[in-house]
Amino acid sequence: MESINYWKNQFEDYLSKRPCEDGSHDLSHFRRVWKIAEGLAEPQDDLLVILAACYFHDFVSYPKNHPKRSQSSVDAAKESAIVLRDMGFPEDKMDAVKHCIEAHSFSANIATQTREAEVVQDADRMESLGAIGLARTFYVAGLMGSHLFDSEDPFAKNRKLDDRSYAIDHFEAKLFKLPGSMKTEKGRAEAKRRAMVLSNYLKDLEAEL
Amino acid sequence: MESINYWKNQFEDYLSKRPCEDGSHDLSHFRRVWKIAEGLAEPQDDLLVILAACYFHDFVSYPKNHPKRSQSSVDAAKESAIVLRDMGFPEDKMDAVKHCIEAHSFSANIATQTREAEVVQDADRMESLGAIGLARTFYVAGLMGSHLFDSEDPFAKNRKLDDRSYAIDHFEAKLFKLPGSMKTEKGRAEAKRRAMVLSNYLKDLEAEL
Incomplete structure (x- = not known):
């Protein structure tokens, strides 16, 4: 040590x-x-x-x-x-x-x-999930000057995902795939927990829009 | 109409x-x-x-x-x-x-x-709270190039709040004061609900840091 x-x-x-x-x-x-x-x-x-x-x-x-x-x-x-x-x-x-x-x-x-x-890969991917991943997703959207979401179809029900343009699209396009890409057992378990933080967030958001 | x-x-x-x-x-x-x-x-x-x-x-x-x-x-x-x-x-x-x-x-x-x-004031302030307020807070931090939080003291336990530098400081510095500033009764009730979304988020974040 x-x-x-x-x-x-x-x-x-x-x-x-x-x-x-x-x-x-x-x-x-x-x-x-x-x-x-x-x-x-x-x-x-x-x-x-x-x-x-x-x-x-x-x-x-x-x-x-x-x-x-x-x-x-x-x-x-x-x-x-x-x-x-x-x-x-x-x-x-x-x-x-x-x-x-x-x-x-x-x-x-x-x-x-x-x-x-x-x-290392699992640890870095974990940072895209959970409360910290939420913060980083919207932060990067601000940094790149993209939109928070498509106001006509925020959850891409009738269009292709476009996470360069809409921060919310990043959840489906990448973040929800991360738990399945985890290589360590502990990483997979924690990634699933953190993905739940994100899906609960989307439910809260949907209720507000 | x-x-x-x-x-x-x-x-x-x-x-x-x-x-x-x-x-x-x-x-x-x-x-x-x-x-x-x-x-x-x-x-x-x-x-x-x-x-x-x-x-x-x-x-x-x-x-x-x-x-x-x-x-x-x-x-x-x-x-x-x-x-x-x-x-x-x-x-x-x-x-x-x-x-x-x-x-x-x-x-x-x-x-x-x-x-x-x-x-109008209540409606605009509502947008700073809840799931949408969360997204906007971090988005604006990215836009301004500030930090997500102070890594030494994320929840400002031993320092003054500084929401120009740290996105998380914005919760205490402004957002949690909004429900008390609401002028309409319906606005106050909904603002309290949306402030809970933010405080639950902070608990999730604290558990990850």
Whole structure:
């Protein structure tokens, strides 16, 4: 644990000095992903690999409408390795960290090959669900200047989903699929609970519209 | 009701052609405020005055960090009157509409002098509460580029509230005060219900952090 705390402080120190204008992918997000990942990890998992990947998984993150969007995680892995090497991070863990970072992304669609990559991916996806996922969904909609919902057909009963234009469409288009994509057992259970927070929210919203 | 439908179509037609980049103050917001106001209105209230004020209350809306912010509603009343006059809106209702628009605003702090102004103010404030208020709060945070919350002290237990910096602070700083500011009886009851949606949300969030 000593080495975990040492590296956590190093990462916090480094990342807190980095400018960040997206409050949905800031240091506080990295901390929460690490906290969730710690809860999903089993004794046999390499916590240092998980820690590094949690803090650096969004080190490069192109905006949702950027042409290189799906390449974010591969570039994040490359750039993180340079920084980690500079910090003196154990070289023998580098490939494992890079794999976790590359495979965490939804849009990259890279299969997870290790337990550590499964834990990091599940932890990051968990952040899109529940109360925090709700906040982040609408926050990102504001950031991108999209609409909250289609006022003619808010729940897309008679049209195709379009989550670039309408925040509410993101629930069906992506969020409700996440519990089924979870790789760890604990992750699946917690994801189901957090998806319920979202579906209850939609019921409240429907009653108000 | 015929005249209400006629004017509603006129307003929809006019406002749908107006560019709007803020999804929390768009035509869909005006429609919802009108729908809520209709529910709060009593038979003796002048529905046409309420309708016009609901559709035009944000006709001028300076951003939250703009020096003229608290003047938005007075300017909105003036500008709306010019447009309404052009449309041939009944001149004898103009002052009543202008008063509703001026008095709806939180930051302008102008006392409501008519039932119609009370209804419009309550209806607009209702939109900051409940499931829709939740969505709008985080959306506006994204739009302004503020943080979701202070990761060291999310619920401001040991610091002053700062809702320009942290979206979650907006709940205590403003939203939970709204039910007590409602002027109509029906408005107060519904506002209390919608405030519960927000406090339940905070409990869910606290459990995740």
